[in-house]
Amino acid sequence: MRPALLWDLFCTVIDNHGDLGVCWRLSGQLRDAGQRVRLWVDEASALGWMAPHAGEERAIELRHWHEASDAAALEGLEPADVWIEAFGCQIPEAFVAHGVQSHPRAPAWINLEYLSAEDWVPRFHGLRSPVMSGPARGWSKRFFYPGFSEQTAGLLREADLLERQRLFDRSAWRAAHGWAEGARLVSLFCYEPPALKALLAELAGCQLLVAPGRPLAAVQQALAESGAAPRWSALPYTSQDGFDEMLWACDLNFVRGEDSLVRALWAGQPLVWQIYPQADQAHHAKLHAFLDWLDAPSSLRQYHLIWNGLSDSPLPRIEASTLMDWANCVQAARRRLLGQADLLTRLFDQVLNESA
Numbered sequence: 001m002r003p004a005l006l007w008d009l010f011c012t013v014i015d016n017h018g019d020l021g022v023c024w025r026l027s028g029q030l031r032d033a034g035q036r037v038r039l040w041v042d043e044a045s046a047l048g049w050m051a052p053h054a055g056e057e058r059a060i061e062l063r064h065w066h067e068a069s070d071a072a073a074l075e076g077l078e079p080a081d082v083w084i085e086a087f088g089c090q091i092p093e094a095f096v097a098h099g100v101q102s103h104p105r106a107p108a109w110i111n112l113e114y115l116s117a118e119d120w121v122p123r124f125h126g127l128r129s130p131v132m133s134g135p136a137r138g139w140s141k142r143f144f145y146p147g148f149s150e151q152t153a154g155l156l157r158e159a160d161l162l163e164r165q166r167l168f169d170r171s172a173w174r175a176a177h178g179w180a181e182g183a184r185l186v187s188l189f190c191y192e193p194p195a196l197k198a199l200l201a202e203l204a205g206c207q208l209l210v211a212p213g214r215p216l217a218a219v220q221q222a223l224a225e226s227g228a229a230p231r232w233s234a235l236p237y238t239s240q241d242g243f244d245e246m247l248w249a250c251d252l253n254f255v256r257g258e259d260s261l262v263r264a265l266w267a268g269q270p271l272v273w274q275i276y277p278q279a280d281q282a283h284h285a286k287l288h289a290f291l292d293w294l295d296a297p298s299s300l301r302q303y304h305l306i307w308n309g310l311s312d313s314p315l316p317r318i319e320a321s322t323l324m325d326w327a328n329c330v331q332a333a334r335r336r337l338l339g340q341a342d343l344l345t346r347l348f349d350q351v352l353n354e355s356a
Contacts, residue, residue: 002033002348005081008107010040012065012089017046018257019087024051025156025240025259026084026112029344031059032159038080040068040095049237068095079103082351084110085141097135106139108354110347115146115155115258117289122151126350142350146258148293150340155262157342165248165266173249183207187250189260190274192218195306198315199254200228208232209246252323254307268334270326272300272307284310294333297325 007030011023020041027037028051042065047054054062067073069092079102085091099107111129125145131137146153158164171181179185186203189211190196200208200222208230210219216234223229238246243260247253247267255264256274264271273290275283287308291301299322305311316322 002035003352004034004036005351006078007035007037007082007084008040008080008091008095009037009084009086010065010068010089010091011042011086013041013043013046014087017050018259020044020046021050021240021259022156023086024054025158026344027060029156029158031057033344033348035059037061038063040065042066050240052239065092068092070094071098074098077102080107082108082110084112086112087114093134100135100139106136108351109139109141110144110350111141112153113143113145115262116286117148117293118286119289121145121147122149125152142354144347144350146343148290148337153346154341154343155265155337156344157266157337161266162338164244168245168248170249173245177249179207184252185209185250186252186254187211187246188215188219188254190215190218190254190256191277193274193307194309194312195315196222197226197228199307200226200230202315202317203230203232206230209235209250211235212237252318252326265330265334265337268327268331270323271330272303275308277309283308294329297329300326300329 009023009027011019013020020043023039023041024047027039030037036059038061040063044054044062044064047062054060071094074095077098079099083091083099122145124143125147127143129141129143131139131141144153146155148155174181174185184206186206187209188199191214193199196218200219208219210216210232212235219232235246244263244267247255247264247269250269253264253267253269253271254274255261255271257276261271261273264273273287275287275290277283287304287310291304294300296304299316302311302313303316303318306313306315
């Protein structure tokens with residue numbers, strides 16, 4: 001039986017709500033594990049569609065970032081047992097100072113990092129980082145790196161995920177949305193991939209489901225420039241559960257960033273990932289490391305390199321046999337992941353060890 005703790009989770013919205021999506025999933029899993037969470041976020045408007053009932057949550061308290069910077073607003077705030085800085089954000093100094101004054105002992109302080117399959121991640125996961133200055137000088141944080149091996153923090157996975165998937169009726173979902181069972185259904189959640197025009201030209205005979213925001217804008221521009229005319233639909237913003245169900249219902253999922261990659265892996269369907277591009281090209285090594293871990297067949301590896309702009313080769317056609325190879329690859333990776341502890345389990349182990 002896990003003790004009931006209070007968690008302060010800090011998030012700044014950087015890239016199209018991906019960081020907020022991860023933090024909300026983590027908050028929900030903590031709630032389901034009997035925990036209380038205060039989620040401090042600078043821009044929470046996306047929760048209106050991502051988590052429509054967020055305001056009704058009793059165990060998850062939404063707090064605006066500016067409150068954490070206001071010493072007067074922090075007076076009387078109940079001290080938390082755990083602080084989590086998500087994805088490189090820094091807890092405001094006023095909040096830290098209040099914590100030093102009000103905590104009978106230092107909280108477990110976790111620096112939740114970005115996801116990577118690179119070989120340095122297991123070496124850095126769990127390392128202690130002393131706080132060298134400021135009001136919490138002498139305290140320390142722990143690096144917590146999500147990853148794909150037992151030597152990392154693992155991946156977020158809800159306790160009821162497999163049961164939800166077992167009960168999901170793919171045919172009924174397609175029928176309810178007006179799509180025939182026999183058609184190849186492809187979801188597209190991307191940035192602005194160089195090969196987008198080539199993909200749109202290839203998708204004759206498929207039904208393309210385009211996510212809102214940047215993906216929709218990119219598709220509209222590419223269609224205007226290329227004249228391609230695939231069958232496609234613009235999707236509305238949807239909840240996290242709705243996004244999961246779309247991934248389960250599709251035959252091929254194009255995803256981007258971190259949260260949607262993890263959800264596509266749990267879906268077990270063929271996937272193509274567009275990694276977040278970085279100016280220093282650091283994402284190249286990160287992409288290669290993921291493909292190595294995935295044990296991607298050569299066709300899937302080559303497709304990823306073209307889709308992410310690492311190769312200027314023509315985008316190959318995806319035949320039925322190719323799609324089957326990709327499905328087998330993703331499902332094998334999913335089985336490996338299901339044999340490991342999830343991120344929440346490992347987070348509890350870390351926090352309870354810190355508190356011991």
